[in-house]
Amino acid sequence: DASDIEKGTYPHYMLKEMDEQPGVVRKIIQAYEQDEELVIEQPILDAITASDRIYIIAAGTSYHAGLVGKQYFEKMAGIPVEVHISSEFGYNMPLLSEKPLFIFITQSGETADSRQVLVKIKDLGYPTLTITNVQGSTLSREADHTLLLHAGPEIAVASTKAYVAQVAVLAIAAYVTGKATGKAIDFDLKQELAIAANGIQSIVDSKDVMEEIAADYLKTARNAFFIGRNLDFCLSMEGALKLKEISYIQAEGFAGGELKHGTIALIEEGTPVFALVTQEQVALGIRGNVKEVVARGANACIIAMEGLEEDGDTLIIPRVHTLLTPLVAVVPLQLISYYAALHRDCDVDKPRNLAKSVTVE
Numbered sequence: 001d002a003s004d005i006e007k008g009t010y011p012h013y014m015l016k017e018m019d020e021q022p023g024v025v026r027k028i029i030q031a032y033e034q035d036e037e038l039v040i041e042q043p044i045l046d047a048i049t050a051s052d053r054i055y056i057i058a059a060g061t062s063y064h065a066g067l068v069g070k071q072y073f074e075k076m077a078g079i080p081v082e083v084h085i086s087s088e089f090g091y092n093m094p095l096l097s098e099k100p101l102f103i104f105i106t107q108s109g110e111t112a113d114s115r116q117v118l119v120k121i122k123d124l125g126y127p128t129l130t131i132t133n134v135q136g137s138t139l140s141r142e143a144d145h146t147l148l149l150h151a152g153p154e155i156a157v158a159s160t161k162a163y164v165a166q167v168a169v170l171a172i173a174a175y176v177t178g179k180a181t182g183k184a185i186d187f188d189l190k191q192e193l194a195i196a197a198n199g200i201q202s203i204v205d206s207k208d209v210m211e212e213i214a215a216d217y218l219k220t221a222r223n224a225f226f227i228g229r230n231l232d233f234c235l236s237m238e239g240a241l242k243l244k245e246i247s248y249i250q251a252e253g254f255a256g257g258e259l260k261h262g263t264i265a266l267i268e269e270g271t272p273v274f275a276l277v278t279q280e281q282v283a284l285g286i287r288g289n290v291k292e293v294v295a296r297g298a299n300a301c302i303i304a305m306e307g308l309e310e311d312g313d314t315l316i317i318p319r320v321h322t323l324l325t326p327l328v329a330v331v332p333l334q335l336i337s338y339y340a341a342l343h344r345d346c347d348v349d350k351p352r353n354l355a356k357s358v359t360v361e
């Protein structure tokens with residue numbers, strides 16, 4: 001539908017696409033719902049339950065969604081998962097399990113690095129599933145199965161709503177698998193996704209806060225760090241990628257505990273450090289890391305989930321199920337990157353040197 005791909009009154013596609021995220025989560029719930037229950041097609045469920053190990057193959061933001069997906073399949077369905085960068089997998093294939101299933105995560109369905117792996121895996125005769133936003137795309141056509149993201153066209157080069165959709169669809173696939181194999185953890189994913197959609201809504205409704213954070217922390221920054229533990233570590237890498245892509249600020253995502261093994265040497269007076277605190281079991285640990293960087297002069301922006309907040313935190317985000325925090329916590333990071341890029345006069349929708357889908361290796 002043409003209105004989907006027009007900016008309307010928005011100054012940038014990226015802003016429009018970030019705003020669409022609550023709707024995307026709701027659309028996904030509908031698309032995967034049958035008789036009030038979340039479902040995936042039986043042949044796909046059979047392919048997943050038949051596998052003894054899942055290999056997720058992806059690039060860029062989709063790779064970061066894959067890191068979250070690994071936790072979902074392991075925790076909700078009891079299936080071990082490896083996540084690989086497409087471009088590395090081709091020449092450095094790991095030893096495979098007996099019954100591998102390959103899951104390709106790709107917004108466009110056209111990324112050459114990922115397709116090259118798909119071609120190789122099909123030659124080897126292993127089952128394949130593509131999770132994509134584009135029906136009829138190359139990786140969708142060439143894989144045995146497809147799960148669609150239902151995010152609507154994503155035009156801005158920096159991926160936002162596709163990441164949220166990927167995480168939501170991975171959660172559904174893992175959850176439905178867990179129910180089928182009896183390994184499910186006891187929670188109502190449909191309801192929790194609806195709560196997450198509301199959480200995202202309240203964040204996109206308070207953009208001025210993120211604009212202020214971008215001004216306070218990033219206006220003149222040369223570099224920035226994102227730290228987190230567990231799922232917040234997966235997210236810290238996506239937060240850093242978003243910032244790099246559109247604001248050209250050198251940014252890295254790190255595991256909180258790994259800081260002391262090298263990266264902390266880079267902390268100087270005023271270095272921005274974005275610390276994510278959404279995981280209760282590691283909240284103390286990441287708070288400790290914040291103290292360490294602040295003691296060395298860092299300008300720490302603490303983004304905590306409701307219930308885990310402390311006095312002095314910069315931003316409190318709505319509480320959601322502990323497994324779904326990346327869905328919600330990614331949104332302030334996207335918005336902070338967006339405003340940082342604007343403040344620095346960067347071309348938000350078409351950053352230099354980047355393409356929306358990279359169809360060459």
Ligand code: G6P
Nearest residue numbers: 059060061062106107108111355
């Ligand atoms: C390009 C885009 C990234 C994207 C990556 C993977 O590099 O600039 O935003 O994450 O490709 O794209 P895919 O379509 O396979 O998810």
